[in-house]
Amino acid sequence: MKKVYNPGKTELAELLKRPSKNIEDVERTVNQIFGEVSYMGDEAVKKYTSLFDGAYPDKIKVTPEEIQAAEALVSEELKEAIQLAKSNIESFHAAQKTEKVSVETVAGVECWQEKRPIQKVGLYIPGGSAPLFSTILMLAVPAQIAGCKEMVLCTPPNKEGKVNPVILYTAKLCGIDTILKVGGIQAIAGMTFGTESIPKVYKIFGPGNQFVTVAKQMATKYNVSIDMPAGPSELLVVADDSADAVFVASDLLSQAEHGGDSQVILISLSEVFLEKVEAEVQKQLQDLPRKDIAAEAIENSRLIFVNDQKEALAIINEYAPEHFIVCTEDSDFFVNGIENAGSVFIGNNTPESAGDYASGTNHTLPTNGYAKQYSGVNLDSFLKTISFQKISEEGIQNIGPAIELMADAEGLKAHKRAVSFRLKALKNSSDE
Numbered sequence: 350m351k352k353v354y355n356p357g358k359t360e361l362a363e364l365l366k367r368p369s370k371n372i373e374d375v376e377r378t379v380n381q382i383f384g385e386v387s388y389m390g391d392e393a394v395k396k397y398t399s400l401f402d403g404a405y406p407d408k409i410k411v412t413p414e415e416i417q418a419a420e421a422l423v424s425e426e427l428k429e430a431i432q433l434a435k436s437n438i439e440s441f442h443a444a445q446k447t448e449k450v451s452v453e454t455v456a457g458v459e460c461w462q463e464k465r466p467i468q469k470v471g472l473y474i475p476g477g478s479a480p481l482f483s484t485i486l487m488l489a490v491p492a493q494i495a496g497c498k499e500m501v502l503c504t505p506p507n508k509e510g511k512v513n514p515v516i517l518y519t520a521k522l523c524g525i526d527t528i529l530k531v532g533g534i535q536a537i538a539g540m541t542f543g544t545e546s547i548p549k550v551y552k553i554f555g556p557g558n559q560f561v562t563v564a565k566q567m568a569t570k571y572n573v574s575i576d577m578p579a580g581p582s583e584l585l586v587v588a589d590d591s592a593d594a595v596f597v598a599s600d601l602l603s604q605a606e607h608g609g610d611s612q613v614i615l616i617s618l619s620e621v622f623l624e625k626v627e628a629e630v631q632k633q634l635q636d637l638p639r640k641d642i643a644a645e646a647i648e649n650s651r652l653i654f655v656n657d658q659k660e661a662l663a664i665i666n667e668y669a670p671e672h673f674i675v676c677t678e679d680s681d682f683f684v685n686g687i688e689n690a691g692s693v694f695i696g697n698n699t700p701e702s703a704g705d706y707a708s709g710t711n712h713t714l715p716t717n718g719y720a721k722q723y724s725g726v727n728l729d730s731f732l733k734t735i736s737f738q739k740i741s742e743e744g745i746q747n748i749g750p751a752i753e754l755m756a757d758a759e760g761l762k763a764h765k766r767a768v769s770f771r772l773k774a775l776k777n778s779s780d781e
């Protein structure tokens with residue numbers, strides 16, 4: 350991890366760059382695959398599944414027999430853990446339901462808004478380097494609470510053309526039966542255009558690598574919306590001597606092990622603490638099964654010493670981390686001051702892994718600085734808000750003249766008439 354002391358503005362900008370691939374190269378690949386999938390459907394999907402995943406499944410859709418068989422391959426212990434996580438995610442997301450908002454803006458003009466589910470949603474479950482079945486809970490649970498009618502799940506197959514049984518088990522538990530063995534750009538293109546096997550959806554959800562993230566952004570050009578850009582995982586920790594170096598190092602490594610293009614950052618007001626964590630990261634790295642991946646991410650990562658809390662907060666808000674851990678004596682300073690972060694974890698007993706799996710919050714979060722303008726997935730992500738209005742005779746008489754004047758001023762005569770005819774009819778009937 351690169352260690353820096355009191356970096357200046359220009360140095361910081363360079364230091365805090367995410368280790369992303371060349372975006373033009375990724376966009377070129379995305380354009381090509383989108384083009385082919387839109388014309389050739391399943392044939393193109395199979396071509397790219399074979400190229401990138403080394404698999405050529407004869408059927409893209411997982412069969413009911415495969416789903417059935419998966420259940421026996423998952424241990425009872427793991428099923429119970431999944432159930433506990435599911436129930437906490439349900440509690441937190443069900444609590445996000447809101448009441449109908451209704452206001453009589455002036456006498457006789459009633460305005461209200463109500464939420465309705467997005468009918469067809471596509472859930473992308475990463476599976477390139479690790480089968481992230483926990484992501485199914487994060488997406489399907491709020492989709493179900495929202496009342497989405499159709500859920501389509503895409504996840505990459507392994508080299509034998511199979512999907513991890515825990516993914517199949519969790520999908521079934523969440524009421525999903527349309528599971529497709531397709532990952533990466535071809536999955537996002539499939540859900541964007543629809544193919545013989547992949548249903549077209551209205552909104553695509555879920556995290557993924559940089560190919561998936563750029564593909565999701567491309568989908569928006571074809572009238573399919575997305576939750577947010579949720580790419581390679583990242584974590585920023587702010588800690589002082591009140592924190593535990595062993596815990597902090599384990600948190601940093603937890604996100605580093607997602608992928609070589611992940612990034613983790615520690616900001617501290619204590620030089621001694623930075624050094625302790627640096628040594629601890631190297632120690633804990635040694636026996637990680639994904640040591641090479643984590644080590645690559647650690648190469649892109651930073652240890653930053655700053656003199657005061659205000660400076661630390663300014664850096665954090667500029668970086669806008671996906672995950673933000675606060676382990677300082679005065680945690681309120683950071684908790685109250687944070688403006689840009691996907692999800693915040695407070696205190697020595699709150700590992701980031703808790704939010705990844707089982708505390709109840711959602712782990713599908715904006716990366717790459719997008720926490721400046723996007724929220725993580727939540728119940729509202731699966732809902733649309735529709736506004737309604739009902740105007741009485743009194744109401745149209747109250748606002749009609751203003752509408753007529755405004756329509757006139759915009760030069761829109763038909764708009765004006767739509768009001769004038771009604772006002773005239775009311776006047777005639779009152780004159781009779």
Ligand SMILES: NC(=O)c1ccc[n+]([C@@H]2O[C@H](COP(=O)([O-])OP(=O)(O)OC[C@H]3O[C@@H](n4cnc5c(N)ncnc54)[C@H](O)[C@@H]3O)[C@@H](O)[C@H]2O)c1
Nearest residue numbers: 475476477478505532533556557558579581582607713714
């Ligand atoms: N932000 C979040 O909320 C969040 C949550 C969980 C995971 N993640 C991130 O999701 C990512 C998962 O990545 P992953 O790779 O393991 O799985 P993935 O499912 O996202 O991607 C695998 C697919 O990438 C495609 N691919 C691989 N190499 C390619 C190439 N050269 N050209 C075109 N396509 C290619 C293949 O089709 C493959 O199926 C990680 O970066 C992880 O950090 C983020």
Ligand SMILES: N[C@H](CO)Cc1c[nH]c[nH+]1
Nearest residue numbers: 481483484582583705712
């Ligand atoms: N940390 C990931 C979000 O960036 C989510 C995850 C799933 N499994 C483990 N972690």
Ligand SMILES: [Zn+2]
Nearest residue numbers: 582603604705
């Ligand atoms: Zn994680």
